[in-house]
Amino acid sequence: MRNVPQTPLSVDAYRARVAALVPPTPVVELPLADCLGLVLARDVVSPVALPPFDNSAMDGYAVRAEDVAGAGPDTPVTLPVPEDIPAGRTDVVPLAPGTAHRIMTGAPVPPGADSVVKVEDTDGGEQRVVVSAAVAAGTHIRRAGEDVAGGATVLTAGSVLGPARIGLAAAVGRAELPVHRPARVLVLSTGTELVAPGNPLRHGQIYESNGTLLAAATRELGAVPTLLRFVPDDVAAFHDAVAAHAADADLLVTSGGVSAGAYEVVKDALAGQGVEFLRVAIQPGGPQGCGRFGALPVVTLPGNPVSTALSFELFVRPALLAAMGHREAGRPRAVARTTEELRSPAGKRQYRRGHLDGDTVRPVGGPGSHLLASFAASDCLIEVPEGVTVVPAGEQVDVVLLH
Structure with missing residues (x-):
């Protein structure tokens, strides 16, 4: 007899069970180009000033402010320009009193200079420059x-590495960063009725989409799927x-084959092998399973497309994010008024x-x-609690934001 508990688990209890199943990924040093979206594992201290x-x-x-103190549109000051200082020049010559060095943005200010006159306030001269505006020191x-x-x-x-943070790491001289390694997820889609998109369908066949969806959802998190x-x-x-x-995976995620009928291959293959099949008090997506197949953590999702997508969203997504070091693994939430009446089965979170x-x-x-x-057309999930069977139009509901 299959292992199906009499009382379904709550959504929160099952989410906690899946989260406990997926261990933290190891810390690795990766080149900056491979760190986007990953979580920093250790503080970064700058060896240089910026x-x-x-x-x-x-x-x-570059000038001394006192040398152009009287400069104005009607009282220009002319100074000789003995040096050019482009960005990147390292042998900067000190500025002598009564002279100016032509300088570019980002170039080092020469010793002796205490201010810069922008080129728009000059005639742009190369050998001599006419300055028509005074500047204060600094x-x-x-x-x-x-x-x-x-x-x-x-x-x-704990910081999530976006472009600005990766740019800052480069600016202080880091070529690599210690990050939580991306989780490696084995996505397995079963079914003899499945056909690759792009091929003709015979009667009784359907295009395989769950595996594609799960692999994309995994990749969106910064994890690495194998489909x-x-x-x-x-x-x-x-x-x-x-x-x-199995040796190259941190988690196996399957879709389909977990219900109570015949030809449930996932159940037949994993029942009694360390994976528990149960029901969760949720609609859609009641049939679920999780555990270990040998040393490999396993989460088995139901096969109907929305059940698959929702189950990944609620159970697998937060577990993977937490395993990769994210402190915030949940989606943002809001409260809104529903435009229509909603009906939900008793005892289930819909x-x-x-x-x-x-x-x-x-x-x-x-x-x-x-x-x-x-x-696919939605940007949120409307959550109806277990104890509510009818939500009248205009009533406030909790909303999980997907985008």
């Missing part, structure tokens, strides 16, 4: 350490497919697809677990 030297904030001329100079002091912590452990499709409804074939990839518009939410499609088009 800027590392006083530099010009403008294209113009004008248009970026001071060393003004942004970051040497020895300062610039990135903290196995078209595994036939055969226990030996299932075991062979898993065994061939998730309806919806479209949020300001402080109102419109249900999209019905509650059926096969209505994938309505899921």
Whole structure:
């Protein structure tokens, strides 16, 4: 007899069970180009100041403020220009009193200069320059350490690495960063009725979509999916497919084959092998399973498309994010008023697809677990609690934001 508890688990209890199943990924050093979206594992301390030297904030001329103190449109000051200082020059010559050095943005300010006159306030001369505006000392100079002091912590452990943070790491001289390694997820889609998109269908066949959906959802998190499709409804074939990839996976996620009927290959292959099959008090997506197949953590999702997508969203997504070091693994939530009456089965937490518009939410499609088009057209999930069977139109509901 199959292991089906008499009382379904709550959504929260099952989410916790799946979260406990997926261990943290190891910390690895990766090149900056491979760190986007990953979580920093250790603080980053800058060995240099930013800027590392006083530099010009403008294209113009490095001067002493006292040498151009009387400059104006009607009283221009002319100075000789003995040096050019492009960005990147390292042998900067000190500025002599009564002279100007032509300087570019980002170039080091020469010793002796205390300000920069922007080129728009000059005639742009190369040998001599006519200055038509006075400047105060310090004008248009970026001071060393003004942004970051040497020895300062610039990135903290737990930070999600977006473009700006990766750019900052590069600016302080880091070529690699210690990050939580992306989780490696083996996605297995079973069913002899499945056909690859692009091929003709025969009567009784359907295009395989669950594996594609799960692989995309996995990749969106920054994890690395391996998609196995078209595994036939055969226990030996299932075991062979898993065994061939188990050593390189942190988690196996399957879709389909977990209900109470015949030809449930996932159940037949994993029941009694460390994976428990149960029911969760949720609609859609009641049949679920999780555990270990040998050393490999396994989460088995129901096969109807919306049940698959919703189950990944509620159970697998937060577990993978937490395993990869994310402190915030849940979606943002909101409260809105439903535009239509909602009906939900007693004792189950229902998730309806919806479209949020300001402080109102419109249900999209019905509650059926096969209505994938309505899921694709939604930007949120409407959550109806277990103890509620009717939500009148205009009533406030909790909303889980998907985009």
